[in-house]
Amino acid sequence: MTKTAPPAATPVSLITNVRVADGRHVDVAIADGRIAALGAALPRQDAVRIEDGAGALLLPGFVEGHTHLDKTNWGLPWYRNEVGARLTDRIENERHWRARSGHDAGTQSLALARAFVQMGTTRVRTHVDIDTDAGLRHLDGVLATRDTLRDVLEMQIVAFPQSGLLGRPGTAELLDRALAAGADVLGALDPALIDGDPVKSLDLSFEIAQRHGKPIDIHLHEPGEVGAFTLGLLLDRVAALGMQGQVVVSHAFCLGALPERERDALLERLAALRVALLTTAPAAVPVPPLAACREHGVTLFGGNDGIRDTWTPYGSPDMLERAMLIAMRYGLRRDDDLALAFDCVSSVAAHACGFADYGLQPGARADLVLVDADTLAHAIVARPPRRLVVSNGRVVARDGVLVDL
Amino acid sequence: MTKTAPPAATPVSLITNVRVADGRHVDVAIADGRIAALGAALPRQDAVRIEDGAGALLLPGFVEGHTHLDKTNWGLPWYRNEVGARLTDRIENERHWRARSGHDAGTQSLALARAFVQMGTTRVRTHVDIDTDAGLRHLDGVLATRDTLRDVLEMQIVAFPQSGLLGRPGTAELLDRALAAGADVLGALDPALIDGDPVKSLDLSFEIAQRHGKPIDIHLHEPGEVGAFTLGLLLDRVAALGMQGQVVVSHAFCLGALPERERDALLERLAALRVALLTTAPAAVPVPPLAACREHGVTLFGGNDGIRDTWTPYGSPDMLERAMLIAMRYGLRRDDDLALAFDCVSSVAAHACGFADYGLQPGARADLVLVDADTLAHAIVARPPRRLVVSNGRVVARDGVLVDL
Missing domain, CATH: 2.30.40.10 (Urease, subunit C, domain 1)
Incomplete structure (x- = not known):
């Protein structure tokens, strides 16, 4: 002794x-x-x-509520970003770059996951790209990282159709296989503006999730009224299928740009259906309002999104930095308000993702x-x-x- | 050798x-x-x-284009912020706190100025509070810091009426004395919403500045249409008095929240009169649009504002962090765009403030x-x-x- x-x-x-x-x-x-x-x-x-x-x-x-460990260039030579401004530019660029560069999701996710641990993060929800070019290669890499760090980092993996669900035949089957292979959560992406058919896209996502008894975490970048429309369709399905408490809407920019009455009606439904919201607190686009979410009882938690990848040069495995950016985005200055920003990357994130014993x-x-x-x-x-x-x-x-x- | x-x-x-x-x-x-x-x-x-x-x-x-060295609690025990949300709450709180705490502007400005140098900043424009409670005490402290660091940090001092110019008789005389004592620039603050009389306030500010042959750097927090109104009055005076190239408008939140046509008309006047804009790139309020400023030839540069004081827990003497926050605020991701954010805290700031040989x-x-x-x-x-x-x-x-x- x-x-x-x-x-x-x-x-x-x-x-x-x-x-x-x-x-x-x-x-x-x-x-x-x-x-x-x-x-x-x-x-x-x-x-x-x-x-x-x-x-x-x-x-x-700390809890990282939304990142993309498989995409990062953490520790590699600087990636010079010369990408166009549209979402589709970024998706295309990444797919082509990966094909050229030999980017290895296993090596890269391990490097970044270790940096998260080093800076105090012990639970991570990571979205992993599943597409018909890469198949389950990124998932395999991140599963290996999860296994390597299993004693010190609890990791939830979201099977994420980054290139869309409907546009590339075979994607749904890959998501099925990903969930069977160990992914914990079904991901989804902009059912209207990427998939072009919000009803079909959402129906298929819910069908896949329910088949596996897995929760859903959807990227919803759709702005303003179209985002509100898609969000309404999603909430209909949460209610109809009894998936209360099992759905996260990531980004939800639309909630930052709606008339207050329409916004509050959606917040009421989100609260009633226990659908949580994830924000990265981006400074340049509308975000779900923290104060109104709290008033309505809607869970709002935080994450980085991608970290130093072909999408963004920003992000850090230090969740205290994310707490600061959240606090700044919401104009918080008082100590008791900064504590709310910390909650977004700790207790509230753990609750929203279902990390137990936190x-x-x-x-x-x-x-x-x-x-x-x-x-x-x-x-x-x-x-x-x-x-x-x-x-x-x-x-x-x-x-x-x-x-x- | x-x-x-x-x-x-x-x-x-x-x-x-x-x-x-x-x-x-x-x-x-x-x-x-x-x-x-x-x-x-x-x-x-x-x-x-x-x-x-x-x-x-x-x-x-690096160049810090707008800070408040005299206010900071840098290096002191943490200041617990329990301040109300209004601008006047923050002004009152600070004045009362200073009276109680024995805050020393000389010691504090030196601590923060040294941290700026340590992180690579060699030129600073700092606003120093001048009011009828403190008189020139804060100025004296910052002048001492400037003298101590004169060989390694070029410092411009703005004589800043933080408690307003018109509301507290004797303030104008203090500003006169501050400019005579070594302040380089006349400061000003919200002529409509703080002083309550934009014409009288601006006229007095321009009169003081012209008497000393000094430039002006005005804090204009006034939002939307009222800010646009005040800005118009200011531009009238720049033109009438021949002060082209000698005025900075700090914050200028109004330019982030106007209809495009009205905004662009103001940007055209700003460019023609060579009036520069300073932004801290706050995430929670509207900001002058970087792209539109560049299109119209309006100089937009960057700074921290206060750093860890009774106003704000944020800010850093690392101007690379400010460059990052500027880049994030404007949604910049490409390497060539991030270089523009760096320009805001280097060459463009030096040009706007008139730091020579940069x-x-x-x-x-x-x-x-x-x-x-x-x-x-x-x-x-x-x-x-x-x-x-x-x-x-x-x-x-x-x-x-x-x-x-």
């Missing part, structure tokens, strides 16, 4: 002297990968390995982040290197560097 | 092997604080001190930043620690740390 800090990704059983949101200094006892107790001056005699928290701020492991309470999975910051708001704007990251009860990063991963 | 790297903020005479925007590897020769030559394989025999650029990307020193050409002041990044866009999104910062020909920061400052 040693009482020194562990050198590697080994289980820790007690973290002493960390600060929680209300300013109290507490210890955290960990057993079997879970929080056993959290309180002042916990007994040390049973602790196999002790970490000194040194008064750092304790946060729960939080800082006894019984939760021991996914913990220590940062040198005075308060949560300070952590969000300063984003210091993570002093310690514990995932599933194991130390996985120390002073900003991965250990034994 | 030594040829080793200098240990401190001493003059450097040759930087070898740096990459410029087009990918060429060049050397930079420096003499008397200026770029003497920039080219391949410059002669080394005359070089007193040589820095090895190691192939890093060479950028010009750039990477021979004869310019040797204000240089080296970063480990593949390209400019990569530098903007990754924001690595600065490998080397040279200001006025002196090494002021190395590997992210200030040297001898």
Whole structure:
């Protein structure tokens, strides 16, 4: 039995002297990968390995609610973006670039997933491209990454028809195979503006999801009134098929650009059907209004979208940066409001995606982040290197560097 | 004569092997604080001190076009923001807080100015509060900071009536004294919505500025049509008084929320009168449109606004972060578009503020930043620690740390 800090990704059983949101200094006892107790001056005699928290701020492991691990160029030479402005330009460009470049979704998703862990993220929902060019190749790569990191990163995989569902025959069958092969969630994309037939597209998506008993997470970029129309069709199907609580609408730009009355009617339906919304909080386009979502009881959570890929140069595996961008997008300045932005990449995201046993309470999975910051708001704007990251009860990063991963 | 790297903020005479925007590897020769030559394989025999650029990307020193060094809590314990949402709430809160807290504008402005230098900024325009409570106290503090850093940071000071010009008798006289005491630019604030009398407020501002032969930089937060009305009144005075090229309108939110025809008419007048616009690229409010400004020949440059003060928890002395936020606000993704965002915090800002001898050409002041990044866009999104910062020909920061400052 040693009482020194562990050198590697080994289980820790007690973290002493960390600060929680209300300013109290507490210890955290960990057993079997879970929080056993959290309180002042916990007994040390049973602790196999002790970490000194040194008064750092304790946060729960972060949750990435929407990214595309398979697409990233993280760690590769800079990708020079010369892509046209339309959604279809970006889709075409990516497919052609992948065919040329030998981009490897396994290698790339592992590089980015490790960076997420390093910066304190312990749960990720990632959309993985499924199309008739690549088949299930990207899925296979991301499944391998999930397996490699299974002890320290909980990953949900969304089988995502990036090139559309209806336009390329064979896509539905590939999605079927993806769900059978281990994808957790069925993805979908702009039933009107990409697929051109919102009723047929939505009906097929719901049919596939129901056949596998899997939830849905749809990319809905469609703006304003057309987005509202598609969203209404989607909600009809959630109600008719009893899929309450099993659908996420990602982006939902339309909700940021509707007359208030029409918007609120949709928010009421979203709340009643427990359909959650995901935002990346983009600065340049309308976004679902956070305050109105909260008033109506609609779950709104956050994510990066792609990170340094052929679509976008932006994004970061540091979810504190995403919390900052969310807070800035919604004009939040008060400390209590910044805490709401953090919720979007932590507890609310865990709830919306269905990541179980999340939080800082006894019984939760021991996914913990220590940062040198005075308060949560300070952590969000300063984003210091993570002093310690514990995932599933194991130390996985120390002073900003991965250990034994 | 030594040829080793200098240990401190001493003059450097040759930087070898740096990459410029087009990918060429060049050397930079420096003499008397200026770029003497920039080219391949410059002669080394005359070089007193040589820095090895190691192939890093060479950028010009950054320009902060609008901040408030006197307000910041940089380096202090976290300020918990519990302030109301209105502009007047924030103004009142700050004045009361300063009276209570003993906030010292000299100490604080120096702390933040040093952080700017550390991250590669060599020119700053800072607005300094002048009001009837504090008198010229904040100005005195910032003047002291300017003097302390005079060899490495060129600072323009705007005498800024944060509590309004008309509402508190004695303010105009304080502004007079501030300009006489060393402030470079006359500031102003919302002539209609804060001062309540746009004609009287603007007339007085122009009278003060003209009496001192100083330019104007006005905070115009006024939204939509009322902002357009005030902006029109301002432009009338620029034309009537011959102050073309001597006025900056900061924020100018109104230009982001007008019908296109009305907006374009204002942009045409702005271009003709050479009135520049400053944006912080806030994500939550309308902003002057970058593309339309460029089409009309209107100068649009960038800055932080306040940094970690009682107004806002956000902001950073890293102008690469501001470039990223500008690029995100305008939905820029292509590498050539991200370069435009960088221009807003470098060449365009220098031009708009009138910082002389700016750039990477021979004869310019040797204000240089080296970063480990593949390209400019990569530098903007990754924001690595600065490998080397040279200001006025002196090494002021190395590997992210200030040297001898």
